[in-house]
Amino acid sequence: MGIDPKTPQLPGFNFPHRTYGHSLMVHADCFHWLRKMPENSIDAVVTDPPYGVREYEARELEQRQCGKTGIWRIPPSFDGNKRAPLPRFTALDHQERQAVRHFFREWATILLPKLKPGAHVFVACNAFMSQLVFSSLMDDGLEFRTQIIRLIQTLRGGDRPKLGEQEFPDVCSLPRGSYEPWGLFRKPLPKGMPLRECLRTHGTGGLRRRMDGKPFLDVIPSERTPRRERHIANHPSLKPQSLMRQLVWSALPLGEGIVVDPFMGSGSTIAAAEAVGYHSIGIERHRDYYTLAGKAVPQLHALSTHGPTGGLPSCNGQAQLELGAGVPVEPVACHFGVAAAADAGCDRTPAGG
Numbered sequence: 001m002g003i004d005p006k007t008p009q010l011p012g013f014n015f016p017h018r019t020y021g022h023s024l025m026v027h028a029d030c031f032h033w034l035r036k037m038p039e040n041s042i043d044a045v046v047t048d049p050p051y052g053v054r055e056y057e058a059r060e061l062e063q064r065q066c067g068k069t070g071i072w073r074i075p076p077s078f079d080g081n082k083r084a085p086l087p088r089f090t091a092l093d094h095q096e097r098q099a100v101r102h103f104f105r106e107w108a109t110i111l112l113p114k115l116k117p118g119a120h121v122f123v124a125c126n127a128f129m130s131q132l133v134f135s136s137l138m139d140d141g142l143e144f145r146t147q148i149i150r151l152i153q154t155l156r157g158g159d160r161p162k163l164g165e166q167e168f169p170d171v172c173s174l175p176r177g178s179y180e181p182w183g184l185f186r187k188p189l190p191k192g193m194p195l196r197e198c199l200r201t202h203g204t205g206g207l208r209r210r211m212d213g214k215p216f217l218d219v220i221p222s223e224r225t226p227r228r229e230r231h232i233a234n235h236p237s238l239k240p241q242s243l244m245r246q247l248v249w250s251a252l253p254l255g256e257g258i259v260v261d262p263f264m265g266s267g268s269t270i271a272a273a274e275a276v277g278y279h280s281i282g283i284e285r286h287r288d289y290y291t292l293a294g295k296a297v298p299q300l301h302a303l304s305t306h307g308p309t310g311g312l313p314s315c316n317g318q319a320q321l322e323l324g325a326g327v328p329v330e331p332v333a334c335h336f337g338v339a340a341a342a343d344a345g346c347d348r349t350p351a352g353g
C-alpha cells in the first residue's frame, strides 16, 4: 500500500491519535509506529531525538525536577539567574555511549525501508554527541549528505578551569559552543537513477529552494527559543518556529508529501509543517508531551515568526506561501528581520565543559 502524496491519509493505526489541520499526532513509541508503516511511504523526516537516549526516560524526567542527580543538571549560575536543568552528556560512560549507538542503529534500520528512495532525514544533535549519533545512523545505510549548522549561543564550554579560575584566568576548557549541528541524511537513490528521475518518480531526492529562489543554505543564523513560544509549550527541548519552518520547508523538494517527526515532543516540527502548508505526522511516547503537543501545535502554528529566518521571504505583514502542489493555504503571518530578545533558551544546550 502506498500513500498518495497529494491527498495522503495519515495513519494513526490503533494508537491514540488526534488531528489538527494537515497533521496527525500519535501517542506511541515511534519504533512501534514505524514498524506498521508501509514500505517507501515517508517523504521526509525532521526530528530532534533524545540523542543521549537516557534523558527522556521516565526516571530521568522525575529526577530532572531537582537537577542534582541523574543526567539533567542545573548549570552553574554566573549571572545570579537560576537556569533550567540541562542534560549533561559528558556524564555518559562507555556503556551508555554503546546504548546510544545501539538505539540509533536500530532506529535507522527500522526507518530506512519506510522512507521513499531519496527521502531526506534531518536529525538535531549537539557538537558533543553528533559524531556518535551520525555515524550510528550511517552504519545501516542512511547516506550522510552534510550538516546544517544552526548558529546559536549555547551554554557549553568557554569556562575557566574548575577550581583553577584564579590561577589560569586566560584559559578556557573548551570553546564556547556557538552552533547546533543537524545531520542531513538521505535514503540512497535507486542505483543509476539521476536526481531528476527520482524527483519525477518519487518526488524526493532534492531539497526545496528558499522562497526567494536561492538555494537552501547549510548555515542558519538562529535564535534561542523565544519566551512566547516557551510559554505555549513548556518542553525542555522546544525548538524555535523561525528555525523549524525553514528546515521543514526545505525537506519536501516539490512541496508534496508527508514530513514525519518520530520524536515529536511538544510539536514544533508539526506546527512548522502546518505553517508552511505541509502534511505531517508526529509521534510522541510520553503522555504528558503528547497532550502538550495537542494544545501547543495550533498556538505555535498561529504565531508569526520573529528573528532570523534565512530561507523564508522577507516581508512585512502577511506572506502568502506558494506551494508547489498548488494547494491553497491560509496566509501565514510573518514579520521578519526583527531580532528577538535574548531570552534564556530552553533547547538542550549541554552544560559542563
Ligand SMILES: C[S@@+](CC[C@H](N)C(=O)[O-])C[C@H]1O[C@@H](n2cnc3c(N)ncnc32)[C@H](O)[C@@H]1O
Residues within 6 Å of the ligand: 028, 029, 030, 031, 048, 049, 050, 056, 235, 237, 238, 239, 262, 263, 264, 265, 266, 267, 268, 269, 283, 284, 285, 286, 289
Ligand atoms: C528532544 S525531545 C523533542 C522536542 C521537540 N524538538 C520540541 O520542540 O518539542 C525528544 C522527544 O522524544 C520523545 N521520545 C523519546 N523516545 C521516544 C520514542 N521511542 N518514541 C516516541 N517518542 C520518544 C521524548 O519523550 C521527547 O519528548
